[in-house]
Amino acid sequence: MPEKTTFKLLIVEDDPGIATMLNTFFTSRDVSTQVAPDGRQALELVTSFEPDIIILDIVLPYVDGLSVLDTLQKQAIRIPVILLTDKRSVEEKLAGFEHGADDYVTKPFSPKELWMRVQAILRRSKPSSENTQGTVTVGNLSIDPLMREVLFRGKIPLAFTKTEFDLLYYLAQRQSQAVAHASLLSEVMGYSSTSQTKALVIHVANIRKKFKANNIHDVELAAVPGIGYKLLS
Incomplete structure (x- = not known):
């Protein structure tokens, strides 16, 4: 069945x-x-x-x-x-x-x-055990996993797709830590292999564009050569 x-x-x-x-x-x-x-x-x-x-x-x-x-x-x-x-x-x-x-x-x-x-x-x-810590703050960004909301300076809502939000929250929970491409692809995007790395790159580029469009200068989604990405403030 x-x-x-x-x-x-x-x-x-x-x-x-x-x-x-x-x-x-x-x-x-x-x-x-x-x-x-x-x-x-x-x-x-x-x-x-x-x-x-x-x-x-x-x-x-x-x-x-x-x-x-x-x-x-x-x-x-x-x-x-x-x-x-x-x-x-x-x-x-x-x-x-x-x-x-x-x-x-x-x-x-x-x-x-x-x-x-x-x-x-x-x-x-859906809420999971990983997001029980609630809202994560990175620089001037507040990321709420239950409301699935990103606020700039506590009051300005920013629009992200579900995948962009999930990537941002996952990296925010590991702020300043290098997170491997493979972890983002499997744990966040649900892929079983690294064959979809290009998709990850595009999502990251879109997050960066939204940071720039909203004048967010105190948060950086940085590439870690040969490894993956990390979120810095």
Whole structure:
């Protein structure tokens, strides 16, 4: 018997065959689903359906996947997104992270692989024993794992994707310590190997961009050559 669960999933896919396959697979696991064949309907369902997670194709009619991500960012809607991308297009994958996606799966894919990615992201969204210490402060940043909120100078909220938040909090808990790429990939992003290092690099770059855009100068996400990263204040 497949593992039973309960969460709300929005599938955004214009290929009827893929959409039906995903819908059948996830509903058989007791997941509440809605399917949108284009970006316009996807944005409407984000409001009416309020999904916990979104599986989003990039190439869509009317409003493409990257534009959907941009709209979510502008409206400060923090729903994790897994992109479905063409295996041949590395640029699509990198662009997806830059626009706020949390993960990607390349076509053709196994539904079980996608299931594992969804589960990994949803697990990261739940409070765990590691965040029982509560809010962590680094420089002028306060990072609250229960509210999943980052405040600058105690009052200005900053928008991070779920993966960006998880990376930032994990590093903040180990402030000034060098954390290996492998640890970030496995413990935070849910990857079993270091083959997704490029994805980590993009997420780190996005965090740095947000630091710069918000004039955060007393916190640095520094690279440690040959090892990984550390958060400094």
